[in-house]
Amino acid sequence: MKRTLSPLLFLMIFSTIVHAQQLSSGIISPSNAMDWTRAGIPSGLPDTNWPICQTINAYSGSGATIQTALANCQSAHSNGGVVVLGAGTFNLSSGVLFPGGHLVLRGQGANATQLNFSGGASGCNGQSGFLCANGDGTYRGQGGTPHVANWTAGYGQGATQITLDNVSGIIAGQSILILNQCDTGFSGSACTTGSPIDNGNYFQCSTPWSAPGVGCNIANESADGASWRSGPAWQQEVVQVTAVNGKVVTISQPLHHPNWAAGQSPQAIVIQPIIQVGVEDLSIDGSAALSVSDGVFYSNSFQSWVSGVKISNVGAHSVAANGGFNDLFQNNYMYGNPTSYGDNAGFYVNTGGNNVIQNNICHKVHICWLNDGPDDGAVFAYNYSVNQYNGTASNDLMGFATVAHSAGDDFQLLEGNAINKTIDDADHGAHLNMTKFRNFIWGWDSCANGQCNAITAKATQVVPFVSGYGTRYSVNVANVLGTPGYHTKYQDTQGFGSGTIWELGAGYGSQPPDPLAISTMLRWGNWDVVNGTTQFNASEVPTSAPVYPIAIPTVGNTGAGQSSFPASFYLSGKPSWFGSIPWPSIGPDVTNGNVGQCAGTLNTAGKFNGLAATNASQCAGSGLNTAWGGHVNANPAMACYLNVLGGNPDGTGSALAFDARTCYGGSSPPPSKPNPPTNLTGVVQ
Numbered sequence: 001m002k003r004t005l006s007p008l009l010f011l012m013i014f015s016t017i018v019h020a021q022q023l024s025s026g027i028i029s030p031s032n033a034m035d036w037t038r039a040g041i042p043s044g045l046p047d048t049n050w051p052i053c054q055t056i057n058a059y060s061g062s063g064a065t066i067q068t069a070l071a072n073c074q075s076a077h078s079n080g081g082v083v084v085l086g087a088g089t090f091n092l093s094s095g096v097l098f099p100g101g102h103l104v105l106r107g108q109g110a111n112a113t114q115l116n117f118s119g120g121a122s123g124c125n126g127q128s129g130f131l132c133a134n135g136d137g138t139y140r141g142q143g144g145t146p147h148v149a150n151w152t153a154g155y156g157q158g159a160t161q162i163t164l165d166n167v168s169g170i171i172a173g174q175s176i177l178i179l180n181q182c183d184t185g186f187s188g189s190a191c192t193t194g195s196p197i198d199n200g201n202y203f204q205c206s207t208p209w210s211a212p213g214v215g216c217n218i219a220n221e222s223a224d225g226a227s228w229r230s231g232p233a234w235q236q237e238v239v240q241v242t243a244v245n246g247k248v249v250t251i252s253q254p255l256h257h258p259n260w261a262a263g264q265s266p267q268a269i270v271i272q273p274i275i276q277v278g279v280e281d282l283s284i285d286g287s288a289a290l291s292v293s294d295g296v297f298y299s300n301s302f303q304s305w306v307s308g309v310k311i312s313n314v315g316a317h318s319v320a321a322n323g324g325f326n327d328l329f330q331n332n333y334m335y336g337n338p339t340s341y342g343d344n345a346g347f348y349v350n351t352g353g354n355n356v357i358q359n360n361i362c363h364k365v366h367i368c369w370l371n372d373g374p375d376d377g378a379v380f381a382y383n384y385s386v387n388q389y390n391g392t393a394s395n396d397l398m399g400f401a402t403v404a405h406s407a408g409d410d411f412q413l414l415e416g417n418a419i420n421k422t423i424d425d426a427d428h429g430a431h432l433n434m435t436k437f438r439n440f441i442w443g444w445d446s447c448a449n450g451q452c453n454a455i456t457a458k459a460t461q462v463v464p465f466v467s468g469y470g471t472r473y474s475v476n477v478a479n480v481l482g483t484p485g486y487h488t489k490y491q492d493t494q495g496f497g498s499g500t501i502w503e504l505g506a507g508y509g510s511q512p513p514d515p516l517a518i519s520t521m522l523r524w525g526n527w528d529v530v531n532g533t534t535q536f537n538a539s540e541v542p543t544s545a546p547v548y549p550i551a552i553p554t555v556g557n558t559g560a561g562q563s564s565f566p567a568s569f570y571l572s573g574k575p576s577w578f579g580s581i582p583w584p585s586i587g588p589d590v591t592n593g594n595v596g597q598c599a600g601t602l603n604t605a606g607k608f609n610g611l612a613a614t615n616a617s618q619c620a621g622s623g624l625n626t627a628w629g630g631h632v633n634a635n636p637a638m639a640c641y642l643n644v645l646g647g648n649p650d651g652t653g654s655a656l657a658f659d660a661r662t663c664y665g666g667s668s669p670p671p672s673k674p675n676p677p678t679n680l681t682g683v684v685q
Contacts, residue, residue, distance in 0.1 A: 036570035040356030058088025095121025107282025135300030137271030155260035191231030206407035206429035238353025273302035374408020387651020430470030482529035597627035
């Protein structure tokens with residue numbers, strides 16, 4: 001049964017008080033900016049007052065009992081209902097498929113409600129997962145025949161109305177449109193007419209590199225391809241339809257790419273998403289079913305969430321979205337799996353848009369956030385990732401906390417994170433308008449305590465920041481970068497080096513470096529350990545960029561009389577889960593930060609030397625040095641890991657006991673408001 005949002009709820013969801021263009025005013029030019037305040041669920045989780053349909057006590061058996069309870073809840077409360085799982089351990093031989101939207105599965109807390117799975121759910125839309133939710137629609141990797149409309153007018157940046165050649169099946173207040181066009185140089189319904197010749201400026205590309213100026217992705221990687229268009233077509237934006245008048249469709253947010261063009265054969269894919277599915281306040285363990293790839297899997301979901309959840313030992317991805325739109329993943333703890341680590345990730349997105357991943361801990365996970373398909377307009381903020389574990393592999397390449405791995409990963413915002421490395425790679429194509437703001441990226445990992453297997457020190461791409469060939473018009477502002485005692489070089493254009501703060505435009509194989517990765521990039525107000533001071537360099541502002549130049553910012557350089565940087569590019573004020581932690585927590589305008597560096601020689605066995613910590617007791621007797629210019633306070637996720645959970649600064653050790661409500665104020669609804677009688681439902685199978 002399809003459900004639409006009520007007009008009042010619709011207005012609440014899409015109303016925005018403070019727009020990102022205002023938050024970044026004076027820093028990012030309009031052609032490079034996006035309104036990230038619209039990402040995720042701007043009004044917060046909607047289920048605070050949803051009624052509780054049923055409480056299920058801990059049991060051993062299949063997931064059918066929970067699935068039936070969700071179906072009954074949907075029938076009784078179509079506008080939103082909650083199924084509560086009691087305290088204790090649920091040993092489940094099969095997973096759970098949500099029967100529809102406006103449903104929440106809520107535990108009593110991640111330390112209280114434990115779900116141990118030995119089998120996955122049936123019907124996870126081509127994937128495998130323990131908890132699954134599917135919307136309707138077909139595109140990349142989902143099989144079937146997609147619902148496609150040609151986009152015939154309304155391409156201008158900022159437009160809120162577009163014209164399609166047909167509006168069949170489009171429902172105002174429900175339908176999602178994936179707006180898409182052929183890569184630069186291509187056209188036609190299949191995007192097979194033309195060639196991928198670099199235009200020397202704003203270059204959308206996903207085809208393999210074959211000759212100077214032709215293609216972009218690295219020589220040993222095949223091109224990704226969209227199932228509905230056989231040729232290269234990876235630029236996308238995701239919008240919800242708010243009104244339909246003839247063939248003119250009003251969309252939920254203004255277009256932000258500046259290069260939509262009739263000559264690149266734009267189209268719209270129509271999706272009927274599953275709306276508002278939530279998983280809250282419980283733990284998932286997949287040790288007994290490592291062939292199941294995902295802990296929570298959402299397909300074609302809208303404004304769905306995972307909050308206050310601990311997920312450990314799953315086959316590949318703790319949380320995965322194959323078509324996740326405006327989803328919110330917050331306040332979670334992810335612990336890695338004991339098997340392969342090729343694309344193992346805490347958060348995995350294979351096609352999405354406008355998702356928010358905030359205030360999570362990734363512990364011993366190979367990649368904290370992996371984009372393996374286009375994921376435009378996403379926000380990854382205030383997360384902490386430690387020990388980018390590589391399984392049993394023994395190589396000296398340092399892992400990375402975040403990777404934009406596909407063409408179409410554009411206009412993403414990374415803000416306030418404490419991580420080892422971020423990379424916008426060239427493996428499957430180019431990236432446009434990526435923004436990093438107020439992150440602490442230390443760019444080095446210890447190998448002192450067995451986490452690197454036979455390797456005693458990482459030596460390849462041991463850098464904080466990688467912006468690969470074809471990544472253009474990036475914005476990097478107010479970040480704190482590098483590790484004292486290790487990084488000695490400011491920037492390089494060669495790939496897979498070490499000891500450098502910025503690796504920019506590096507080519508791979510026969511590719512030369514891409515000079516436009518540097519000359520179109522804005523760097524302003526970043527502090528790094530090589531210079532030991534904040535950089536406000538006019539030479540690092542792309543005032544002469546070939547298409548979308550940026551003026552010298554008028555914000556941030558307080559020494560020159562400018563106003564301070566804003567605290568955030570997507571939050572209008574300090575969130576409740578920050579508690580007493582200073583806001584903002586990271587940046588050149590932050591002083592007396594509480595994060596220092598464990599003293600001593602790097603990679604000393606039994607020690608955490610060189611790593612970030614908040615007090616000397618975390619440094620195994622080595623002491624804590626003042627470091628990073630005092631510009632870093634532990635963000636809430638980092639403070640939770642180090643100060644509440646007692647995690648090691650190098651990420652070694654087993655999974656930790658975790659409950660979001662012991663770490664963060666106002667992180668999630670109380671477990672059941674109030675606790676219902678324990679005898680409402682008792683099930684033993």
